[in-house]
Amino acid sequence: MTGLQILGTGRSLPRKVLTNEDMRQFVDTNDEWITSRTGIHTRHLCQEETCTTLAAQAGKKALEAAGLSPKDIGLCIVATFTPQWATPSVACLVQKELGLPYGIPCFDLNAACSGFLYALDTARALLTAHDTKYALVIGAEQISQVLDFSDRSTCVLFGDGAGAAVVTLSPQHPYASLLGSDGAQSCIWAKGPGPDPSHLQMDGKAVFRFAVDIIPRAVHGLLEKTGLSLSQIHHVVCHQANSRILDYAAKKLQAPEGLFYQNIGRYGNTSAASIPICLDEMSRDGLLTPGKRVLCVGFGAGLTWGACLLTF
Incomplete structure (x- = not known):
């Protein structure tokens, strides 16, 4: 592939x-x-x-x-x-x-x-x-x-x-992915353009439960798909929604200290921008050297989720 x-x-x-x-x-x-x-x-x-x-x-x-x-x-x-x-x-x-x-x-x-x-x-x-x-x-x-x-x-x-x-x-840069959704509108939503727009609405507890479940499931699913173990992953880059979500998921996966990259303290939740912002920071800080494997996980409204393996 x-x-x-x-x-x-x-x-x-x-x-x-x-x-x-x-x-x-x-x-x-x-x-x-x-x-x-x-x-x-x-x-x-x-x-x-x-x-x-x-x-x-x-x-x-x-x-x-x-x-x-x-x-x-x-x-x-x-x-x-x-x-x-x-x-x-x-x-x-x-x-x-x-x-x-x-x-x-x-x-x-x-x-x-x-x-x-x-x-x-x-x-x-x-x-x-x-x-x-x-x-x-x-x-x-x-x-x-x-x-x-x-x-x-x-x-x-x-x-x-x-x-x-x-x-x-590039055949020299292995890549794998999985994507999913479940059509659960009520956890987080906002009306689009029109005569009756609305502000973003979110059930924080429901989103937390979803996130701490889907991150480990997505990680395990992608590792199974690629035949890799977590010990062969150099960085995990999740959507930056909440530090408690990321800490909880890392603990659930028994991930080593520092495996999960975090910058939410500086930027908050930037939705679709959060993972590429992380990747740019990491690249410019010299963390993404050739051969490094990075496992990315996204989760959000829809509810949607996704994971991919990037090789640098």
């Missing part, structure tokens, strides 16, 4: 940083309450930025890291549930912003917090089926536009941001 190589990564965050203490100005909370329950200290929120500008900036950095120009890209997919417009897609707006070639397929994909992994798998399938070499895959969210900032159960959790990767097929 043809593998998938990440050639370069990039990330983009809004300039405005909102601390837990800042949030006390408009919602009944404090740093201790937020940190002890989520592990989050700060998050970035859009002011002049949009989902599109974040996606384009992350994509530009990924291209630079890959040593490619926009004209080399034959496919662009943006994973998001908070696009700037219902239509055109963020991907088409990124195509224009970056000067990607005329006539290539560009589209958005919505699998919520699992979206980047769905987009990677989709990009791999399209690269396999069509005569094109490089794809730009982006996870981008402007979640602040769907938050109720008087609801401390949700508004303290989320941040805006984007992460991107340039990928190509």
Whole structure:
């Protein structure tokens, strides 16, 4: 089976940083309450930025890291549930912003917090089926536009941001994936554009139960599929939803200290952007050296989940 190589990564965050203490100005909370329950200290929120500008900036950095120009890209997919417009897609707006070639397929994909992994798998399938070499895959969210900032159960959790990767097929870089969903709407949802929009709604306890169950199941499922053991995995990169979820899942898997990468303290939950933001941080910090195996796990509204094995 043809593998998938990440050639370069990039990330983009809004300039405005909102601390837990800042949030006390408009919602009944404090740093201790937020940190002890989520592990989050700060998050970035859009002011002049949009989902599109974040996606384009992350994509530009990924291209630079890959040593490619926009004209080399034959496919662009943006994973998001908070696009700037219902239509055109963020991907088409990124195509224009970056000067990607005329006539290539560009589209958005919505699998919520699992979206980047769905987009990677989709990009791999399209690269396999069509005569094109490089794809730009982006996870981008402007979640602040769907938050109720008087609801401390949700508004303290989320941040805006984007992460991107340039990928190509490569037999030297083994890849495997699994994807799933169960159609459970009631745990987390938000109405889309229309005459009666709504803020993001979430049953935190139900989401926690789902996440701490699906992460170990997805990890075990992918390890079984690849014939690997957890000891052969160098890093586990999960969607950054809550530090307690990640700690609980790591303990359930009896994972060694430090195997699960975390940066939620700096960015909060950035949905489809969280995994590519992690990968870019890790790459630029020298953690993703050749031969490293990284197991990624996403989970979110839908309910959706996904996992993939990346080899660097």
